[in-house]
Amino acid sequence: MSAPDVEIWQLRARFAAALSAMYGAEVPAYTTLVEVSEAVNRDFVATHPDAGRLGSIERVTAERHGAIRVGAPGELTDVADLFAAFGMYPVGYYDLREAASPVPVVSTAFRPVAASELARNPFRVFTSMLATRDGRFFDADLRRRVDEFLSRRSLFNSELIADARRIASDGGCRADTAEDFVARAAAAFALSREPVDRAWYAELTAVSAVAADIAGVPTTHINHLTPRVLDIDDLYQRMSRRGITMIDAIQGPPRWDGPDVLLRQTSFRALAEPRRFREADSLVTEGTLRVRFGEVEARGVALTRKGRERYDAAMASADPAAVWGDYFPRSDDEMATQGLAYYHRGDPSAPVVYEDFLPTSAAGIFRSNLDTDTEAAAVPDESGYDIDWMAGTIGRHIHDPYDLYDATAQEAPA
Numbered sequence: 001m002s003a004p005d006v007e008i009w010q011l012r013a014r015f016a017a018a019l020s021a022m023y024g025a026e027v028p029a030y031t032t033l034v035e036v037s038e039a040v041n042r043d044f045v046a047t048h049p050d051a052g053r054l055g056s057i058e059r060v061t062a063e064r065h066g067a068i069r070v071g072a073p074g075e076l077t078d079v080a081d082l083f084a085a086f087g088m089y090p091v092g093y094y095d096l097r098e099a100a101s102p103v104p105v106v107s108t109a110f111r112p113v114a115a116s117e118l119a120r121n122p123f124r125v126f127t128s129m130l131a132t133r134d135g136r137f138f139d140a141d142l143r144r145r146v147d148e149f150l151s152r153r154s155l156f157n158s159e160l161i162a163d164a165r166r167i168a169s170d171g172g173c174r175a176d177t178a179e180d181f182v183a184r185a186a187a188a189f190a191l192s193r194e195p196v197d198r199a200w201y202a203e204l205t206a207v208s209a210v211a212a213d214i215a216g217v218p219t220t221h222i223n224h225l226t227p228r229v230l231d232i233d234d235l236y237q238r239m240s241r242r243g244i245t246m247i248d249a250i251q252g253p254p255r256w257d258g259p260d261v262l263l264r265q266t267s268f269r270a271l272a273e274p275r276r277f278r279e280a281d282s283l284v285t286e287g288t289l290r291v292r293f294g295e296v297e298a299r300g301v302a303l304t305r306k307g308r309e310r311y312d313a314a315m316a317s318a319d320p321a322a323v324w325g326d327y328f329p330r331s332d333d334e335m336a337t338q339g340l341a342y343y344h345r346g347d348p349s350a351p352v353v354y355e356d357f358l359p360t361s362a363a364g365i366f367r368s369n370l371d372t373d374t375e376a377a378a379v380p381d382e383s384g385y386d387i388d389w390m391a392g393t394i395g396r397h398i399h400d401p402y403d404l405y406d407a408t409a410q411e412a413p414a
Contacts, residue, residue: 004172009120011167011178012086012112016064016123018186023225026191026292029244029268030225033294036238037227044230051230054260054299054353063228065124065297068189068221069105069214071150073393076129078156080394082185083110083125085164087117091399093387094359097131102376104137104208105130106385109357113399118355119414126357130214133383136376137207146215149200155220160184192219195278196289213291224267224295232264232298245269247293251361253300253311254321258330260300261341262311262354265361267295301332301351302405307340315360342409350413356401 006014024031038061045051055063070076080090088110096103111124132143163181167173173181194217201216213223229235233255240246245268252264272288279285303311307328314320314327328340332348335341342352391398 004170005175006178007172008085008087008168009112009117011172011182012088012123013062013121014178014182015086015185016062016066016121018182019066019189019222020064020225022186022190023222026222027271027273027294029271030294032242032244033239033268033296034227036235036242037229037296040235040238041230044234048230053349054230054301054351059119059122060228060230063122065109065111065126065226067126067128067223067226067295069128069130069210069223070155070220071130071132071215072147073129075150075155075220076127076390077394078161079127080110080396081161081168082156082164082188084168084396085181085185086123087112088123088125089113089399090390090394090396091404092356092401093390093398094126094357094362095385096128096359096362097134097136097376097381097385099360099362103128103210104134104376105210105214106390107359107362108390108398111355113404115408115411115414118353122355124355126362128210128214130211131383131385132215133385134381135379135383136381137211139377142203142207146204146211149215153218156188157184160188189220189222191221191273192217193276194218195276195284198277198279198287201277209291221292223291224293226265226295226297229296229298232266232296235296236266239268252358253315254324256321256324258325258328259332259335259341259351260298261303261307261328262300263356263358263361264298264300265295265358267293269293299354301335301341301343302354302401303341304339304405305402306338307335310340342405344409344411344413346409352405352408355404 041057041060045057070079090108091111092109094107096105096107105128107126107128109124109126112118132138132146196217201212204212204216232250236246236250247267247269250264250266253261270290270293272290275287275289277285277287310327314324317323329335336343336346336348344350344352387398
């Protein structure tokens, strides 16, 4: 086969742009978030000579991560096949059922794994699957009915998935194929206008609002798209001044005067979006749902396993900000010397950017945008969900983030 006209990374960049345009049309406040993020980044670069230490302004401005939710193993397998056509592979296993505010999902993140590919376009999609086998959230009767509901829907056209597999195998596609494929892939995540069964949605909401958003609707959709910002505290204040209601806190490590680590996240509160409902008498009425929100993130240096142990210990304290300096030094030189963070070839001036997610922060973002807490029943978890189960289900190796960072740290910066 001759070299493809459009390579995998170019398809990924187009896919991210198409989803961003679509989501901006669906959720106008997202466009405001992007505009404010770009302004914050421009101002930060103008006043901080070392602003590019965690990535060029071009990369940071283009960067996005998305989040989607599916209901069944077969749907997750289709997602894996689709994202492979964009050079995005499963990295990490996240069990949000174990968070302080439990969410009945198990998750992975699809993203590029090579540093060179991340440098070209680092699009990531945090993908959650409803944990219907967990009896703490779903009794036998509800699980049966949820599974029946999910079995009747088809999230992705079989032709789309077949095309994705072929493109992944070929390493790209022709120019005329690319435009059509990206458009169809993005459309699969558009918000549906099909009526939502009000009684069914309400029954699932009693279990979890996230469960209702997954299995109470006939399709999947983008739950949020997240731009990257270089000063998330500034962003939070600017959004608030524009009259946009933000969640109560920034999730993740506290702000301090030393190296930024891992990931800090916040969002504006989920907005009431118009949706159509099917009532018990089959009448279709107009209403609203409040499930989608606008998240933003600031990324820092990736921590080693030793560094992550310190992070977890600091975050377990009553006031992490007050004790942060007891756990982490205030310079990249010391971070490197103590083996707490990853740097390209050991050079403290070349941090390895954290490319993944924090389950506690993800659950915190989910929870902060919901009106009610999820309560788990006091029964044993016999679901069998773990990373091996997920890898077997989708038929793909799930990369260990630390293995990827170990490899990246041996390379020169991309």
